[in-house]
Amino acid sequence: MDVRIFDSIEELDKEVARLIIGAVKENPSVVLGLSTGNSPVGVYKNLIADHQQNGTPYGQVTTFNLDEYAGLDGESPQSYRYFMNEQLFDHLDIDKAKTHVPSGIGDLEENCREYEQKIQAAGGISIQLIGIGTNGHIAFNEPGTPFDSLTHVAELSQATIDSNAKYFPSPDDIPLRAVSMGIQSIMNAHTVYMVAFGKSKAKAIKEMIEGPVTTALPASVLQRHPSVYVFLDREAASLLSS
Numbered sequence: 659m660d661v662r663i664f665d666s667i668e669e670l671d672k673e674v675a676r677l678i679i680g681a682v683k684e685n686p687s688v689v690l691g692l693s694t695g696n697s698p699v700g701v702y703k704n705l706i707a708d709h710q711q712n713g714t715p716y717g718q719v720t721t722f723n724l725d726e727y728a729g730l731d732g733e734s735p736q737s738y739r740y741f742m743n744e745q746l747f748d749h750l751d752i753d754k755a756k757t758h759v760p761s762g763i764g765d766l767e768e769n770c771r772e773y774e775q776k777i778q779a780a781g782g783i784s785i786q787l788i789g790i791g792t793n794g795h796i797a798f799n800e801p802g803t804p805f806d807s808l809t810h811v812a813e814l815s816q817a818t819i820d821s822n823a824k825y826f827p828s829p830d831d832i833p834l835r836a837v838s839m840g841i842q843s844i845m846n847a848h849t850v851y852m853v854a855f856g857k858s859k860a861k862a863i864k865e866m867i868e869g870p871v872t873t874a875l876p877a878s879v880l881q882r883h884p885s886v887y888v889f890l891d892r893e894a895a896s897l898l899s900s
């Protein structure tokens with residue numbers, strides 16, 4: 659793992675955005691894997707600013723998001739499709755038909771199969787941007803998820819449900835399941851960029867990098883990936899031994 663530590667979240671965001679912009683310029687039809695949550699928002703802001711100032715073109719870019727809540731369609735403000743449109747896609751010249759977010763409605767098992775097929779048909783993901791949950795989850799692959807999992811219907815852990823509560827009007831509205839790319843789907847990406855900042859991520863980051871590879875800490879599987887870059891602020895890196 660190539661671990662890079664930044665003095666500020668602003669610098670971290672700029673660097674990750676610079677690398678993604680470079681990849682888009684080098685290959686205008688690159689396939690990007692994207693994520694939601696707070697972690698990638700600053701990166702997306704930088705991509706938008708660059709697009710507006712420098713015109714980096716996204717018309718041929720294909721994207722695949724990691725996950726979506728079960729039961730929410732793209733019109734729901736809490737859905738990850740809505741989030742992606744609002745935080746990124748609506749501000750780029752990207753072709754929405756080339757942006758993929760798993761569907762959380764309809765036949766979920768069928769949606770999962772179709773999603774994996776679409777990733778394969780696109781030639782696989784070149785760069786996968788991901789965050790990490792405080793319990794070490796990646797996408798919605800909670801502790802215990804098998805390493806060979808592909809896109810599947812995932813049960814959310816209580817820790818994840820609790821930390822997502824702030825996004826929903828009442829506790830009863832928080833989904834208990836999601837459609838999520840699996841651990842193997844993430845491992846299939848050519849390169850993985852993980853972004854994590856803040857004290858709340860420090861323990862999971864330490865275990866991911868320095869702990870054993872175990873399904874108890876799903877992100878630890880990334881130790882086996884040949885091309886992983888971990889972008890941290892000082893707080894997220896604070897428990898690392900070196």
Ligand SMILES: N[C@@H]1[C@@H](O)[C@H](O)[C@@H](COP(=O)(O)O)O[C@@H]1O
Binds near residue numbers: 695788
């Ligand atoms: N499914 C998402 C993950 O993909 C994300 O990495 C995690 C951390 O979110 P945040 O970046 O807001 O800390 O939250 C959710 O559980």
